[in-house]
Amino acid sequence: MVIDTVEKTGSITAHNVRKEFVDAKGETVIALNNVNADIVPGEFICLIGPSGCGKSTFLRLIAGLIKPTEGEIYLDGEKITKPGYERGLVFQDPTLFPWLNIHDNIAFGLKARHIYNEKKKEVKEFIDLVNLDGFEKALPHHLSGGMAQRAGLARALVNHPKVLLLDEPFGALDAFTRMNMQDELLRIWKERGTTMIMVTHDVDEAVYLSDRIFVMTPRPAKIETVIKVDISRNEKHGRKRDSVDFLNLRSKILQVLNYTGKETTVEYNI
Numbered sequence: 001m002v003i004d005t006v007e008k009t010g011s012i013t014a015h016n017v018r019k020e021f022v023d024a025k026g027e028t029v030i031a032l033n034n035v036n037a038d039i040v041p042g043e044f045i046c047l048i049g050p051s052g053c054g055k056s057t058f059l060r061l062i063a064g065l066i067k068p069t070e071g072e073i074y075l076d077g078e079k080i081t082k083p084g085y086e087r088g089l090v091f092q093d094p095t096l097f098p099w100l101n102i103h104d105n106i107a108f109g110l111k112a113r114h115i116y117n118e119k120k121k122e123v124k125e126f127i128d129l130v131n132l133d134g135f136e137k138a139l140p141h142h143l144s145g146g147m148a149q150r151a152g153l154a155r156a157l158v159n160h161p162k163v164l165l166l167d168e169p170f171g172a173l174d175a176f177t178r179m180n181m182q183d184e185l186l187r188i189w190k191e192r193g194t195t196m197i198m199v200t201h202d203v204d205e206a207v208y209l210s211d212r213i214f215v216m217t218p219r220p221a222k223i224e225t226v227i228k229v230d231i232s233r234n235e236k237h238g239r240k241r242d243s244v245d246f247l248n249l250r251s252k253i254l255q256v257l258n259y260t261g262k263e264t265t266v267e268y269n270i
C-alpha cells in the first residue's frame with residue numbers, strides 16, 4: 001500500500017498560554033498559566049501530570065475548540081483560532097456513529113468536506129493501515145474496543161492531519177490490547193510522520209512512545225519539566241519495556257511527579 005507521505009510540517013508553538021474558566025459557582029479557575037512549548041514536525045510528545053491539572057485543556061486549545069485567555073498557539077507559524085482538519089483528534093471513547101458502518105464512519109469527514117468522490121480510494125487505504133480490512137461493512141457495536149479505537153484513528157488520519165491530538169486514547173482498553181495499540185500507533189507514526197501529542201496517565205506508555213515527555217504541574221498547570229527519551233526503538237516492537245534504561249527513566253519520571261504512594265491526586269499506572 002502506498003499512502004502519500006506528509007511533508008515535514010506540523011510544528012506547534014505555545015507562547016505564554018493562560019486559560020481561565022468560570023466554574024458553576026461563578027469562580028474563576030486558572031487551568032493553565034504561562035505554558036510555553038516548541039514541538040517540531042514529526043515529534044511524538046506525551047503530556048503527563050496530576051489529574052485535573054489542565055492536560056486536556058492544552059489539547060483542546062491546540063485543537064482550536066477553545067481559545068486561550070492570554071497567549072497564542074501556532075501551527076507552522078500560523079495562529080490557531082479555530083478547529084481545522086490539519087489537527088486530528090482522538091479521544092478515549094472513539095465516538096463512532098453507531099448507525100454508520102466502519103467504512104462510512106471513516107469516510108464521514110471527507111463527505112462533510114465534499115471531497116469523498118476524489119478521495120474514496122484513501123478510505124480503503126486507511127482501513128488497511130489500521131488493520132480493519134474485511135470490517136468495512138461492520139457496525140461499531142460489532143467491533144472490540146481496540147478495533148473501534150483503530151477505526152477512530154483511521155477516521156482522524158484520513159484527513160491527513162499534520163498533528164494528531166490524542167486524549168488518553170487507550171485509557172479504556174485492557175493491558176494487552178493497549179500494548180498492541182501502542183505498537184500500531186508507532187507503526188502509523190513512522191509511516192506517516194505525523195506530529196503526535198498525547199495525554200496519558202500511564203508512565204510506561206509515555207516512556208514507550210515519546211520522543212519527549214512534558215510533565216505538567218498541578219493547577220494552574222505549566223510545563224515544569226521536559227524529559228527527552230533517549231532510548232533507542234527496536235524497528236518492529238518499539239522500546240524494550242524491561243530494559244534498565246526504560247525502568248530507570250520510569251523511576252525518574254515518578255520522582256518528578258513526586259509520587260510518594262500517599263499522594264491521592266496522582267493517578268499513574270506503575
Ligand SMILES: Nc1ncnc2c1ncn2[C@@H]1O[C@H](COP(=O)(O)OP(=O)(O)OP(=O)(O)O)[C@@H](O)[C@H]1O
Nearest residue numbers: 021022023029031050051052053054055056057058
Ligand atoms: N469548561 C470548563 N469549565 C470550567 N472548568 C473547567 C472546564 N474545563 C476544564 N475545567 C477545569 O480546568 C481544570 C483542568 O481540566 P482538564 O480536564 O484540562 O485537566 P486534565 O489534566 O486533563 O485532567 P484529567 O487528567 O483528570 O483528565 C480542572 O480543574 C477542570 O475542572
